[in-house]
Structures are given as structure tokens and as C-alpha cells.
Amino acid sequence: MVRFEQSVTINRPIEEVFAFVSDLDNQARWRSGLDLAELTSDGPFGVGATYREVERILGRKMERTMEVTEFEPNVKCSFKSTSGPVVFSATVSFEAQDDGIRVSMTADAELGGVFRVAEPMVVRMGRRQMESDLANLKELLEGQG
Secondary structure (H helix, E strand, O other): EEEEEEEEEEEOHHHHHHHHOOOOHHHHHOOOOEEEEOOOOOOOOOOOOEEEEEEEEOOEEEEEEEEEEEEEEOOOOEEEEEEEEEEEEEEEEEEOOOOOEEEEEEEEEEEOHHHHHHHHHHHHHHHHHHHHHHHHHHHHHHHOO
């Protein structure tokens, strides 16, 4: 099991940051390598909702189904994979601070197949990608002025 953790401070209201991050239509705008994120269940995005992601990792197209496991507006959103070559869970949390909103991402992954063989490289890439994704998120949201 590998763990990735990164945080960024964004100078926007917490409601705006949470709404942007929890909207699947915005995912490909700030998450590098993500081609698609679409709701596959009926009803609103919240606990129990499922969605499909299509992403490119190490040059390979990877499709997976995700399930929302926690959804507390303006506090946190957690999800887990229910299909795909990498089993993982992740949480994005939001905390108001004096200098903005601290957005923290934590992901735990169980690597299998080709990803297990390349684990050291996958871990480095995963950490860099998470850092880059949060920097993209900050730039997008602070640029909305």
C-alpha cells in the first residue's frame, strides 16, 4: 500500500472551492491525465454516487469506476475505486485558514500488475501529479478573481 499526501492554500471562499472540486465537469480541468469523469448513478453527487473516470497513466489508458464514500459540503469528499487496475481510496478535505482555504488530498493505493513492478516510479509520478494537480486547482480558482 502506498500513500500520497499534498496540500495547497487557495485564496477563495470555501464554498466556491468545494463546489468546484466536487463538480465532475471540472475534474479534467485541473487533474492532469484525466480525460473524462462522468456520473453513472441517478441522483445528486453525494454518498453512494458512482462515476466513471478515464485517465492516462504511464502512457496507458485506464478506466475505472468510483464510489463516493463521504460527502460533507465544505469539509471533505472521499471516494474509492470499485473497478480498474489500481485499487485506491482518496479524501479531499477543506479547511478555512487565515490566508485562505487549505485543500488537502490524501490517497492510498494498492498497486497491481505492471504498476507493482514499476512501484518506485509510480510513487514518484503520483506525488508529482498530485502536487501539479493542486497547483492547477489553485491557479484556476485564484484566476477567477
